[in-house]
Amino acid sequence: MAKATKKQALGRGLSALLNDPSNDIQSVQDKNADKVIGNIVELDLDFIEVNPFQPRTNFSEESLRELASSVKELGIIQPITVRKLDLNKYQLVSGERRFRASKLLGLETIPAYVRIANDQESLEMALVENIQRQDLDPIEIALSYQRLIDEINLTQEQMSERVGKKRSTIANYLRLLKLDPIIQTGMRDGFISMGHGRALITIEDQSIQLDIYENILSNKLSVRETEGLVRDYNTSESDNRSSKVKENEDMPKFVKKGITAFSEYFGHKIDVKVSKNGKGKITIPFHSEEDFNRIKKLVQGDSK
Structure with a gap:
């Protein structure tokens, strides 16, 4: 118990250091930077803005209330991560759910790791941290991978090293973005699973994808049943193509x-x-x- 009190006092001391205009830390070379950067600081919630690079867009109100109840009972177990922008101005890198839950409770401060990072580094940290979460839907993960490719210029091999996932796993997520947007929305809303999506992706014609998607919803088809339906369609298409090739040869x-x-x-x-x-x-x-x-x-x- 004494250790926890000491840790909180340390956080308040660092917070006071950050609030002192004469110690406005902007880089790791600045005076007292080593006392703040990488340490847990008790920050005023009003000094923190949300991360515009946040790849996550869906925040369940019910899950936030449940988290707020947990925070009320146990406190913030894992500090959020922020980057310093200016004096008394910070931006979230990770931990938006904890940040939102704390505001929901009306808390004034929150424990935070302070980082100094540019926009690209902040985006990469936010994307990688979110990919590691267990409660993201497959499309959110796929979009995060795609942003790492487009905005950070990472290859699939580099992403594999960053997030600790096999390259084939990353490729499977990225392929989901080839699905019709309606099907992607259905996956995000939980109407179908990633298994359904991976089966549908083998069909190039998006109108056929949608037909089978509606069949899945109407008849509550399992992933195995969907795979069978897609396999039958692809076999039929293959036979038709073979027939046309033979006609052309003759x-x-x-x-x-x-x-x-x-x-x-x-x-x-x-x-x-x-x-x-x-x-x-x-x-x-x-x-x-x-x-x-x-x-x-x-x-x-x-x-x-």
């Missing part, structure tokens, strides 16, 4: 040469089928009434 040379000219003229990919006796059929697709009339004029123009 197609006469004069038809193969003419298809490109037809497609360029009509502005669409033209489908041609040829039977064994040499007879065939040309199919010209259209996408609207306006498109149909355009093709009609082209055909009529040729007949004049």
